[in-house]
Amino acid sequence: MAGKAVAAAVMVNGSVAEKEVLAEIGGATNPMVTPLLTDLYQFTMAYAYWKAGKHQDRAVFDLYFRKNPFGGEYAVFAGLEECIRFVANFKLEEEEISFLRSIMPMCEDGFFDYLREVDCSNVEVYAVPEGSVVFPKVPLMRVEGPVSIVQLLETPFVNLVNYASLVTTNAARHRLVAGKSKTLLEFGLRRAQGPDGGMSASKYCYIGGFDATSNVAAGKLFGIPLRGTHSHAFVSSFMSPDEILDRALLSHDGSSTCKDFVRLVQSWLSKLQRTGLLRGVFGETNQSELAAFTSYALAFPNDFLALVDTYDVMKSGIPNFCAVALALNDLGYKARGIRLDSGDLAYLSFEARNIFHAIEKEFNVAGFGKMTVTASNDLNEETLDALNKQGHEVDAFGIGTNLVTCYAQPALGCVFKLVEINNQPRIKLSEDVTKVSIPCKKRIFRLYGREGYALVDIMTGENEPPPTVGERILCRHPFSESKRAYVVPQHVEELLKCYWLGNSSKRREELPSLEKIRARCMQQLEQMRPDHMRRLNPTPYKVSVSGKLYDFIHFLWLSEAPVGELQ
């Protein structure tokens, strides 16, 4: 499908350079994302526009959200690349047109001829760079083009941006509370909304600051680092070390072979039990677990990381793990560490750390005390915060359900509103003032203060002079008359950039790599004043309009009010 669409776009334009641009953008398109991935009413409206001869009317739509998610005062914008890919490949296949004809049999043939020609060569897409910190009411994207085509884009754009931005924001919030030094692993595939929900989750959690995913397909498609060791089932699938047949292990430097690694492990276990280092631990450790750990170490001597809570962390998991790790150490390998998937993670991480340190000292094993402790089990922003407050020895967190389902708030309400048609500004009124749209084709600027932090976002009419460094500008709340302030910016950043300019690739921003988007997100989070970003009682960031735009909004508002009615 991508291939065909590229060819079609090239036919229109004909240049080789253009072909390359489109081919590049058209890269790894999700085959689910066809022009039919939209609400039926976008097609019924397209027909009504076409019947009325209005389908070529030039419309401007803003895509924005109304309220920050997760009780916070910011969000992170994501999903742009997929929107641009969608636009670049936008072309109805013949069989798709046949399907539309079958469900809209009342429509005239000419309409389907029109649909056959439809593409995005007259569409323009302006957007905030992907990975930016963004705020309510400020357009994340401005989409211009023939009204019928731009409306066909509404549902897929909102679909592609909504969850992407929500889960990126969720990931960023987890990163902020975990701190920079911790490793964050996304383990959510099994709890996501189906296969593609899992793929999107892995991609956008990475952008939001996670370090790796367990999702192999996402690792392959997006180049995200992969992580994973073994599960409880692996542990209970073993009965005892007697099952292990091939017991030989070559030493790390290749100089010698341990013929019976199982026996070496067992001798270390006895030694550990004799030392008294494992306070309170007596009796036997679980033999299934010992066999599973030994087996895993034989397979991955350089990557031995064990899940230690299948039976009892302190009485079985830790002693078994340490015995295997010490046996590996004899052969020159360094074990990675443990994963805890239940229980009191703060307490267990401290206990494990203490034992690791004691062993380092007792047996003079350099680095044993610093082994990685990974924690999983229904973690979320709140539990990370609680762990921090309590103190813990966890180095890495594996987070699944709460991260990818955005359990704390599973939807971001992005909307797509008409703000201008045929150069006429349009406003959508509502009895609920937070639902009133901000009319006009706008420019958006972020004004920075002396300390380098962002102070305010300001929306202006398209033809107003832009804010200037060092010059005072009036920033007004879009709807509340009393809220206004003068700001003297030290730096001005225009937020909306052109990512799609119909057939022309001139002046079009490049789509950055995943790594660059992630880097932008990390940098943006740092450029915000910390009080906007904190978990508890964050300060709202100010979003404003110019004085001129304010006056115009309120003029339009009055003119649209029903006659004879106080609105």
Add this chain to the structure above:
Amino acid sequence: MAGKAVAAAVMVNGSVAEKEVLAEIGGATNPMVTPLLTDLYQFTMAYAYWKAGKHQDRAVFDLYFRKNPFGGEYAVFAGLEECIRFVANFKLEEEEISFLRSIMPMCEDGFFDYLREVDCSNVEVYAVPEGSVVFPKVPLMRVEGPVSIVQLLETPFVNLVNYASLVTTNAARHRLVAGKSKTLLEFGLRRAQGPDGGMSASKYCYIGGFDATSNVAAGKLFGIPLRGTHSHAFVSSFMSPDEILDRALLSHDGSSTCKDFVRLVQSWLSKLQRTGLLRGVFGETNQSELAAFTSYALAFPNDFLALVDTYDVMKSGIPNFCAVALALNDLGYKARGIRLDSGDLAYLSFEARNIFHAIEKEFNVAGFGKMTVTASNDLNEETLDALNKQGHEVDAFGIGTNLVTCYAQPALGCVFKLVEINNQPRIKLSEDVTKVSIPCKKRIFRLYGREGYALVDIMTGENEPPPTVGERILCRHPFSESKRAYVVPQHVEELLKCYWLGNSSKRREELPSLEKIRARCMQQLEQMRPDHMRRLNPTPYKVSVSGKLYDFIHFLWLSEAPVGELQ
């Protein structure tokens, strides 16, 4: 990909009949769902099993959930068809193996040769029929096969079942509260977890009892009825009726043409304003809206349904709608009705209904009073319930965000636990008793009472005699000694049926059509005692084990407890 996998499976088996079965199952596979759509640890474990020579060990895993979602006492099982398709197509492509080799460079070549041969010809999948009402702890699926292969299936199976079952359950709950007579429309595409989240939502909401979707791609792929009319943007894209150039409309019977439909509408509007039927409405209605409605009616004279809340429902939307509907009526067309997307839906629906009835009487327009009132705007189970209690005149509900994101509980915690390996039963213990797994390869029976309602589900060991109609059987709580009861079933249904039997298609259940799955779901909801299904304080349905299985669980439990420790 599907094609290749079928060919590979056929090579193993060779029969033409088999090829057809596989080709059929392999039908519309989601291209996202490849064997790499799994957690990395499934591959690292596969390697460890392979290294230990354990990879062919015959394992039995149960897939089940632990707690009913949405504060209810039931769930609906869905996602089975996609699991079976996945199994039928399970084959690693050469480039996928190359990728695995690149991320697991420490693994021996022989392992990748092994992966190259891996398929599901030795796997068996038993499952509760899709669309069944199901309960915690009872296996929804039992998967048997070589341990390394069955573990590779864990993540995709849980991914495919978790959200599918959750959103089907959510849809079923909405259907139960809305009642049979209402039309339920799924409008969630823009708020779902990406494109495939939207596709899954449409499919499974239909199974759970919704009547139609707005998602065109889902309509095409699954044959689900489609619904949709127009948005607020359509209304505000018009300035005034002067814009409408082609004003002619052929009458419904084709006998005459109204040359200026716009004028006919306007004359009806004046007539309405003079009658006083529109109590309290004076002054002008909104001209953008009037133009949009007129235009939409010109495009869809047989399907005129208008969104009436862009400006003011009672002062503009309803009068404009009625004028257009009456003009259509003059030409022999019947308008469909209105959609309300804001405000007090109960009140507005009553007001609209009153006006429709008054117009039917005043102008003698048969059926005008019965026009459809559709409501949307952030609806959920709770608001439907509140509307019912308050009384309303809504015929159809359009539900999006809360439905598809499962806002009230966005995750179902399906797990996949080892219950037997090489004929040895395995149990997963936990300090939390709700997390203890029920060991052994089991059979599951649903016992029905005299009134036709299901009484209890009972799990038995594989080789126990099954429950018999009219014979008393002891049903025990799996973990609580004191909870037990004798039941005399009037009807016994074995729940787990074979859906995949390796290479053989013998004794394998057919995969039913979407319509049949939906019908099963609707029928199952009726077969449950209403007190299990009610919203408020539902009665828990009983899930039990046989006396023999109870004894065995507790024997195993004791034998796994750490030595010298009271667990």
